[in-house]
Amino acid sequence: MTVGSLLIWALVIGLALYVTRAHPEAHGVRSARWLIIGGGVVFPTTVLTALLIYGLMLIPELRATGDIDRRIEVAGEQWWWRVRYPQENGEAVELANEIRLPLGERILFRLSSPDVIHSFWIPSLAGKVDMIPGRITELVVEPTRTGTFRGACAEYCGASHALMNFQVVVMEPDAYRDWLAHQATLARAPTAEQARRGQQAFLANGCGACHTVRGTPADGRLGPDLTHVGSRLGLGADALPNDREALIRWIGHTGEVKPDVRMPAFGMLPVDELAALAAYLSELE
Amino acid sequence: MNERNDDLPDEELEAPPARWGSLWLLTFGPGIWAIHFLLCYVTAAVWCAKVAGRTGLLGDASLLVGLYTLVALVGIGLTGWRGYRQHRFGHADPPHDFDTAEDRYRFLGYSTLLLSGLSFVATLFVALSVVFIETCE
Structure with missing residues (x-):
């Protein structure tokens, strides 16, 4: 061409x-x-x-959807991505805001939305496909080289549409299998004292009503699964880098980072409690 | 149009009536293309949603699209022919840019001919998608 x-x-x-x-x-x-x-x-x-x-x-x-190696379900929600990796045993590993793919496999994305129309777009890998409430749309992707690629919502979907992004990591098949097996495990218990206090604060402040941390009483389904949030490349659908400072900013000033976001800001918490929460979440790798 | 006019010098032509300045003929080619596009789109959408299903074949819908295409191409061809006759009115070469009723008439005919050519190709391009994409997927 x-x-x-x-x-x-x-x-x-x-x-x-x-x-x-x-x-x-x-x-x-x-x-x-x-x-x-x-x-x-x-x-x-x-x-x-x-x-x-x-x-x-x-x-x-x-x-063609006939010779598919793997299926991944992605739901676009205001303003983040719910990603489910169905397993052979019928269960699924639910993650968020980051997608990993094995090199050289044909992957069928099944796309949906529970709220408004979004559009799933990984410019370097495939064309955009709308995610329409009440329907499932499909996209076939076959990555041909490893690397990290940016994905975005390509249909205006509300105040923070521009902050609804994700990263796609294409990995060697073996590394992918290891990664997915790790993501399927329960959250590891906090080791440091500060992280332990963070976990108590997480549960005491009701974070578990919206977020799941598998292996703990937190089993909310409204927001992203945080079981391994510390291992992700970005925060808040790639609105911030994933480090402790950004976590503190996100928890304390959520609406300032992401206008109209549904998660309430917890800026009323003492500074050391916010730091403990950030320490806990960072440890969830 | 009077066929005899083709052989007469410009000054002896019958002056075209005012309605000959009408722009309607220009719209026929693109209009037929647009209607053809819409019909193909709606037919395929209804067929896939109500008859064949997500992974079904276009089947009879592609026959219908073929029929629409044939009718559209004939319509565009006739429009182009009519434009060509208008363009050949009297003795004058393009670009037909004199400020006279005759030249305006020729200019509209010439434009109709060119637009019909464009619409012809565009209609074929629409139909090509049904030839190569045989399923609703």
């Missing part, structure tokens, strides 16, 4: 130079007419038809 574009560009520039520099005098009516019909009608129509046919021939293969 790039080579073709360059050839056409060179041809157009060459013709422009030919008529303005090499032969600036008036050209015959007949030759000019043939140039207009040939270069302005026949040539672009032929090239565009060839490109269209080539593109259309690729589509059935890209959309």
